């Protein structure tokens with residue numbers, strides 16, 4: 502049975518790239534549990550690119566680099582499983598991975614068998630060096646079929662960056678999530694750039710196959726492989742909130758062994774995570790506010806009848822902005838006798854909407870995340 506809500510976990514790429522080994526994976530597994538992240542739902546520990554030798558063995562099998570993983574991958578998987586976590590790995594639909602290690606092209610069934618033998622539960626599958634002879638849809642379907650027939654339940658995480666109209670064919674490949682954009686970097690511009698590419702693909706995300714906005718940069722503070730200028734805590738909070746509201750998988754990318762308190766607070770906000778993991782997995786809608794193009798509001802109807810609303814200030818030059826949100830867009834005109842009781846999920850504050858309009862001010866690069874109850878107008 503496939504997971505029906507967005508996968509959550511940790512992935513090695515954003516911080517560590519090729520600098521990975523068994524020790525790092527063990528320590529990260531320990532920390533996922535000790536810090537309470539696993540209890541919040543972050544249960545997939547995924548090793549990204551650069552884990553193998555540059556050549557397959559004489560039988561054509563992938564080989565874990567013995568300098569990085571001296572006890573082999575099965576031992577790593579066993580350790581991860583012993584912590585109650587699931588184990589993820591990485592390969593590529595092309596002849597080579599993006600970092601130049603062997604890809605799974607024409608080895609799909611054998612590699613799926615290898616991953617199953619090692620105890621892998623999740624496969625991130627990249628799109629570098631793919632042949633022009635075979636379509637992306639065929640390449641992903643091939644690995645989808647290989648995994649579905651390998652004797653182990655392995656989730657497929659497609660990573661074709663939205664190329665070749667991925668959204669049109671990805672659901673048919675057996676993938677459980679699909680990367681909708683190029684790679685994230687640890688900067689405010691990168692975050693906003695990814696958000697700007699989501700609206701047109703809202704209808705394609707949902708239960709069973711989620712639009713993946715890429716791994717989180719929360720808490721990286723400019724350190725590591727994709728670390729650029731880094732972001733402020735406010736920006737990281739906004740980043741986390743949009744990813745959660747849009748129903749993206751939530752894969753942590755910072756070094757959780759040295760996480761600061763603010764990072765932990767952001768990543769473990771259970772109310773925000775509950776929005777992301779809402780069992781109905783409904784489509785996000787964009788709400789009209791007014792002319793500022795960088796002030797955005799989005800909503801999502803939740804399984805129990807509540808509504809999640811997020812308002813985001815993406816203004817580049819960092820101005821505070823006033824928001825007037827008319828809730829009749831949600832079907833709550835005053836004549837219905839209903840209004841919204843809004844629970845701010847970062848501050849805990851509760852307010853009730855008057856005159857069908859929610860008016861507030863939103864600081865630079867900040868966000869407001871609410872879980873709203875539909876209540877009678879008093």
Ligand code: GLA
Pocket residue numbers: 514549550598599600627660662683684
């Ligand atoms: C691509 C992917 C990244 C990462 C790297 C590894 O760029 O989009 O997420 O997996 O490859 O080389």
